[in-house]
Amino acid sequence: QRQELLVRAHKLKAVGTLTAGVAHELNNPMNNIMLTASSLQEDYTDLTDEDRLDMVKDLVGESERAQKIVRNLLDFARESTFQLQPVNPQRLVEETLRLATNQIKLAKVKVRGEIDSNLPPVYGDFQQLTQVMLNLVLNALDAMPNGGTLTIALRTPSGRDQIAMEVTDTGIGMPEQVRANVFDPFFTTKSAATGTGLGLSVSLGIIRQHGGDILVRSKVGEGTTFTIQLPVAMVPAMIPESKEIDPDEIPIQ
Ligand SMILES: Nc1ncnc2c1ncn2[C@@H]1O[C@H](COP(=O)(O)OP(=O)(O)OP(=O)(O)O)[C@@H](O)[C@H]1O
Ligand SMILES: [Mg+2]
Structure with a gap:
């Protein structure tokens, strides 16, 4: 009961932080859609076929952007899909790499694994944890x-009841003013068409819900390491009941 309330409080806080920016962020694509659709309607007969096609492409692009924002938020906010179970960390990595296979090939990136033997399971939602790993891997490829x-890398730091999952790239790295903001909702250095800036804030929300944390180390021109820390699975007696909370009950202010 207490655990349930705690999880819920955490989630409300995270969702609250996200919603602060959501109205604004959704408003941009919505405005663009509205403007483009209106002029398409008004000037329809005066426009060339090429103009019309351009405008329809804009409509599709802006709609996709709005859709991506909503999908990212739902991944995090949808309670009914939150299912706690013991998860083998190595399976998380395998599933993530499977989902990212195409992008990895396209990016011409080599993949290495450094996996400690005898890793203990973590306790969490397989799908959400995979989502977090995938966000980190896609960022690394970008x-x-x-x-x-x-x-x-999957490690068990000695003397601690947690495992560390590290995603390291040899990419562009981040200057301090970027590194300091990466977990802020809607913070992105990517073009409007490619980044929503929700990947890391949603990921951090998910990991915090699991009682863990995400750390980042980066050096411009050398690369970046994101480390997910998660508590190892507790003994069964301590495991809280898997919970179902009606999403309609969540007050979103
Ligand atoms: N591995 C990385 N190397 C360098 N910069 C990174 C890395 N991961 C994240 N960043 C920086 O952090 C920002 C925020 O990342 P986040 O995943 O939250 O959003 P995004 O990738 O821009 O958009 P989305 O995840 O919706 O596609 C990125 O725009 C980028 O500037
Ligand atoms: Mg991202």
């Missing part, structure tokens, strides 16, 4: 436009 090496 950071290596000319190829490079992606290293995924």
Whole structure:
């Protein structure tokens, strides 16, 4: 019961932080859609076929952007999909790499694994944890436009009841003013068409919900390491019940 309330409080806080920016961020593509659709309607007969096609392409692009924002938020906010179970960290990595296979090939990136033997399971939602790893891997690929090496390491720091999952790239790295803001909702250095700036804030929200944290180390021109820390699975008696919370009950201010 207490655990449930705690998880819920954390989630509300994270969702609250996100919603602060959502109205604004969704408003941009919505405005563009509105303007373009209106002029398409008004000037329809005066426009060339080429103009019309351009405008329809804009409409599709802006709609996709709005859709990506909503999808990212739903990944995090949808309670009914939150299912806690023991998860083998190595399976997380395998599933993530499977999902990213095409992007990895296109990016001409080499993948290395450094996996400790006898890793203990973590306790969490397989899909959400995979989503977090995938966000980190896709960011790493974006950071290596000319190829490079992606290293995924799974470690058990000695003397601690947690595991560390590291995603390291040999990419562009980040100056301090970028590094300091990467977890802010909607912070992005990518073009409007490619980045929503939600990947890391949603990922951090998910990992915090699991009782963990994400750390980042980066050096301009050398690369970046994101480290996910997660508590190892607790003994069964301590494992809280998997919970179902009606999403309609969540007050979003
Ligand atoms: N591995 C990395 N190397 C360099 N910069 C990074 C890396 N990962 C994240 N960043 C920086 O952090 C910003 C925020 O990342 P985040 O994943 O939250 O959003 P995004 O990747 O821009 O958009 P989206 O995840 O929606 O595609 C990025 O725009 C980029 O500037
Ligand atoms: Mg991203």
